[in-house]
Amino acid sequence: MAYSTVPKVRRDGVIQLEDGTGVPVTLQIAYEEGNFTFDVPGGGGSPAAQTIVRDRGVITTVRKGDDEPITGSFSAFFRQFTDGSEAGSVIDFITKAGNYSGNTSTGASGSVYVEHYCIDLKYEAEGTDFGDDADHSVTLSKCVCTFSFAEGDPSAFTINFTCYGGYTFTGPA
Numbered sequence: 001m002a003y004s005t006v007p008k009v010r011r012d013g014v015i016q017l018e019d020g021t022g023v024p025v026t027l028q029i030a031y032e033e034g035n036f037t038f039d040v041p042g043g044g045g046s047p048a049a050q051t052i053v054r055d056r057g058v059i060t061t062v063r064k065g066d067d068e069p070i071t072g073s074f075s076a077f078f079r080q081f082t083d084g085s086e087a088g089s090v091i092d093f094i095t096k097a098g099n100y101s102g103n104t105s106t107g108a109s110g111s112v113y114v115e116h117y118c119i120d121l122k123y124e125a126e127g128t129d130f131g132d133d134a135d136h137s138v139t140l141s142k143c144v145c146t147f148s149f150a151e152g153d154p155s156a157f158t159i160n161f162t163c164y165g166g167y168t169f170t171g172p173a
Contacts, residue, residue: 010034020106038072141165
């Protein structure tokens with residue numbers, strides 16, 4: 001199929017958290033603003049920082065520097081801080097607490113080892129309902145998450161993440 005002609009909007013997106021078990025434990029984020037963002041460093045397909053070499057202030061060379069992680073965030077409306085019963089919260093999932101205390105970190109396998117508890121984040125945008133061959137998604141791997149809370153109407157969490165395992169895009173072939 002040709003390049004999609006339908007711009008995607010926040011109503012088309014879904015955020016899902018996944019742990020590192022064989023069949024991942026998942027949590028689809030509900031009651032969220034639709035402001036998922038992520039920043040891929042580098043350029044030209046490389047996660048490396050740009051090291052600028054100057055000769056007396058004049059740029060002469062740009063070299064690949066150290067690899068840089070992917071960073072991003074999203075907001076979810078506050079419903080509860082924790083839940084140790086059958087329904088865990090987003091905070092429980094990212095901190096491996098409550099109902100999700102048995103989750104497995106995604107950081108222990110693969111070429112990049114992450115000692116901290118981390119998860120995978122998957123963002124999927126609907127495509128097939130608009131005539132695309134497939135839905136469009138990105139999976140961000142080995143994400144260490146932090147959160148902040150803000151009271152308001154509604155009160156909300158901001159989930160910030162740093163991903164050390166890279167990203168994978170999927171979509172129409």
